[in-house]
Amino acid sequence: MTELPSKENAFFEWYNEVLEQAFVIDKRYPVKGLNVWTPFGFQALAAMDRILRDAVAPLGYEEVNFPALIPETEFQKEKDHIKGFDRQVYWVTHGGATPLDVRLVLRPTSETAMYPIFALWVRSHTDLPLRVFQIVNTFRYETKTTRPMFRVREIHFFEGHTVQRDEQSAAQQVEKDLGSFRVIAEALGLSYLVHRRPEWDKFPGAHYSLALDIPLGEGRTLQIGTVHHYRDNFSRPYGISYEDAGGERRFAHQTTYGISERLLGAVIGIHGDSKGLVWPPSVAPVQVVIVPVPGKGPAGNLTPYAEEIEGRLRKAGLRVRTDDGPDRPGAKYYLWELKGAPLRLEVGPRESSGRTVTLVDRLGHRSQASADTLEAAVTGALERFRVELSSRARAAFLGQIEFVAAASGLATAKNVRLFGWCGAEKCGHAVDEAVGGSLLGTVEGPPPPVPGLPTDPPSCVICGATPSRWATASRPL
Numbered sequence: 001m002t003e004l005p006s007k008e009n010a011f012f013e014w015y016n017e018v019l020e021q022a023f024v025i026d027k028r029y030p031v032k033g034l035n036v037w038t039p040f041g042f043q044a045l046a047a048m049d050r051i052l053r054d055a056v057a058p059l060g061y062e063e064v065n066f067p068a069l070i071p072e073t074e075f076q077k078e079k080d081h082i083k084g085f086d087r088q089v090y091w092v093t094h095g096g097a098t099p100l101d102v103r104l105v106l107r108p109t110s111e112t113a114m115y116p117i118f119a120l121w122v123r124s125h126t127d128l129p130l131r132v133f134q135i136v137n138t139f140r141y142e143t144k145t146t147r148p149m150f151r152v153r154e155i156h157f158f159e160g161h162t163v164q165r166d167e168q169s170a171a172q173q174v175e176k177d178l179g180s181f182r183v184i185a186e187a188l189g190l191s192y193l194v195h196r197r198p199e200w201d202k203f204p205g206a207h208y209s210l211a212l213d214i215p216l217g218e219g220r221t222l223q224i225g226t227v228h229h230y231r232d233n234f235s236r237p238y239g240i241s242y243e244d245a246g247g248e249r250r251f252a253h254q255t256t257y258g259i260s261e262r263l264l265g266a267v268i269g270i271h272g273d274s275k276g277l278v279w280p281p282s283v284a285p286v287q288v289v290i291v292p293v294p295g296k297g298p299a300g301n302l303t304p305y306a307e308e309i310e311g312r313l314r315k316a317g318l319r320v321r322t323d324d325g326p327d328r329p330g331a332k333y334y335l336w337e338l339k340g341a342p343l344r345l346e347v348g349p350r351e352s353s354g355r356t357v358t359l360v361d362r363l364g365h366r367s368q369a370s371a372d373t374l375e376a377a378v379t380g381a382l383e384r385f386r387v388e389l390s391s392r393a394r395a396a397f398l399g400q401i402e403f404v405a406a407a408s409g410l411a412t413a414k415n416v417r418l419f420g421w422c423g424a425e426k427c428g429h430a431v432d433e434a435v436g437g438s439l440l441g442t443v444e445g446p447p448p449p450v451p452g453l454p455t456d457p458p459s460c461v462i463c464g465a466t467p468s469r470w471a472t473a474s475r476p477l
């Protein structure tokens, strides 16, 4: 193992190296943009999926599983959608040696797989709202540089789809989805921005698109999730209609909610440091690592005590592991810091004879606890760690957003630019050009409380028109 590159000065070098050294994914699969999840990495991904499932269950979402292959005839029903995706899809053209009568698309997202079936499921207003989600792999032929979790060709993807009676109930669903994302972000210790994407950058086929974006250093942002309102743009071509209470036939309104494995990439990118990964306890593959530390004298037998501790913590529902390998304790500390275990328990002869444990969290806080209160001490330490990790990430988040008062500042700012925008497309593209990146859209809700921010949005940073809305722009990832 070699020292990690500096995260601050060479983020992607650091990111690639930490993934490799901690063995979260294996990049040696012989197809570009397709990665192998190792047992260690997949535990984190599975934990993230559990958080997503738990967050949407109270909203009435139910889990489904639709086929990965979509007939071309269904895929092409919504004009804008196909235009947005046709350069990115993988085609299945043969069954064995026989050319298929109808070619099949490997799903880039599942609207066109689900909606012909929704048209069969939805008959009456009593069938609504319909709220389902699936967590599946989707496929997009990315032409830009691929990066693990951030830009891949096979994407681990949560996609929620709802069918609603009207535009208003669909808009309410969008708000509820955003509320569930607050719960998810809190569990992961992440701060983020919600943007309404400009018209020219919304999801293909959407009425409007809200995006969840996270600053990632040097003025870049990562889109970690989206919520779209489709109005009846899909229900018309797919025939998703219902009979209302008065016996009249109406087209439904629809929403979608997408979160990809990028979210886990963001967790790694945001919380990691010069020593390696730093997992929030909620997704840590190993939340507590027990390291036996033999003293100078006869090693004694630390195993029974370490086993007792491990057994009790496992019973308390924690993901715990004892590192009883042959390496010296110092090497184990180093390894588990690299692998980002939130909490290390050191167990030596003194701890064993005194029935205590020494707790050291991944941010370096050390404490002692009696074995009598082991479970409470460990869960308490994990909770304090979670809170500190979140507030550290919050401070870093705010430090990466910068208020820009004049057009000249768009080019020179070092961080994500926050400014007033009149909403005109011309001014939006002028922002893109000045930043050398993209206008992310208007900020939903109050702007982040960064220093020097006026109470109301100032006039448009490009044309000076009022009123304007708060908007941000970032450099390309």
Ligand SMILES: [Zn+2]
Residues within 6 Å of the ligand: 421, 422, 423, 424, 427, 460, 461, 462, 463, 464, 465
């Ligand atoms: Zn303007």
